[in-house]
Amino acid sequence: MKNLTTSTEDLIFDRAKRGLPVTIITGFLGSGKTTLLNQIIKNTENVKVAVLVNEFGDINIDSQLLVSIDEDMIELSNGCICCTINDGLVDAVYRVLERQDRIDYLVIETTGVADPLPIIITFVATELRDLTNLDAVLTVVDVETFTPDSFDSEAAFRQIAYGDIILLNKTDLVSEEKVKELENYIETVKAGARILRSQYGQVPLPLILDVGLSQPDTYLTEGDRDSKHLVNDGFVSVSFRSDRPFAVKKFQVFLQEKMSADVFRAKGILWFKESPRRHIFQLSGKRYDLKDEEWEGKPSNQLIFIGRSLNALELNQQLNNCLTR
Structure with a gap:
């Protein structure tokens, strides 16, 4: 080079x-x-x-x-x-x-x-x-x-x-x-x-x-x-933001049991009540990965889901149900 x-x-x-x-x-x-x-x-x-x-x-x-x-x-x-x-x-x-x-x-x-x-x-x-x-x-x-x-x-x-x-x-x-x-x-x-x-x-x-x-x-x-x-391909993106943390178990159930099979890709920054760390979330197909690091700024959840014919209202409601009260 x-x-x-x-x-x-x-x-x-x-x-x-x-x-x-x-x-x-x-x-x-x-x-x-x-x-x-x-x-x-x-x-x-x-x-x-x-x-x-x-x-x-x-x-x-x-x-x-x-x-x-x-x-x-x-x-x-x-x-x-x-x-x-x-x-x-x-x-x-x-x-x-x-x-x-x-x-x-x-x-x-x-x-x-x-x-x-x-x-x-x-x-x-x-x-x-x-x-x-x-x-x-x-x-x-x-x-x-x-x-x-x-x-x-x-x-x-x-x-x-x-x-x-x-x-x-x-x-x-x-x-x-x-x-x-x-x-x-x-x-x-x-x-x-x-x-x-x-x-x-x-x-x-x-x-x-x-x-x-x-x-x-x-x-x-x-x-x-x-x-x-x-x-032609029918792809859409659905975004989600929240200033409240997720509950780990609820989010895990969402990923494994409730998330639409039409989601091909997801990524974001996750905030869990059970953890003081910032979590980097990557999902490709059925495989997902979480890496943690120190927060830089105020904690929040920021997610994007990309797939075909996704129901944005349903997806956002499912994620809202994962939040702590």
């Missing part, structure tokens, strides 16, 4: 010549995009990376789960930026480009229900084409849950079809045979893609950043395609 070894002067000259390098990270719900993003942030020692994070829903959870949130992080407004080519994305990129201090790399994380094409087109067929350089589209795949008909989702298929790099994540959870089956399938969807394996999003950065794998001309003929994947 050139950016990790060259001098500051070389970086400035290279950026002026090629434009700011851009990597788009995409992948279906729960594949591990934010985990990978954390790995990038933690391991780019001599490279200043700007990050654009987008949420599908009206509570910004991902930004709270990142390892570092400081002046180098720029958050977009809520909503799916990849549904249409809108001023929100372009303006955010200009905010990065106009910074006085040096920025060496731009990474964009899409939502799990995103068709990546509109974001790609933003960088190869607008005025940003002369200021940035689309380096690669990286698609993260959860090898445990992904199947060729993954959740009947057009977006999931297109995330692979447009990926220059396919990162098979969570390989420790499945057999070698399952991984090879997925690799063979991916070859039929995107021949020539760089297929990598990882656990917890850990991958050598020279394999994914500054790789020059994108071929912009191949996207230009598809720029007029109308992307309506959220409508």
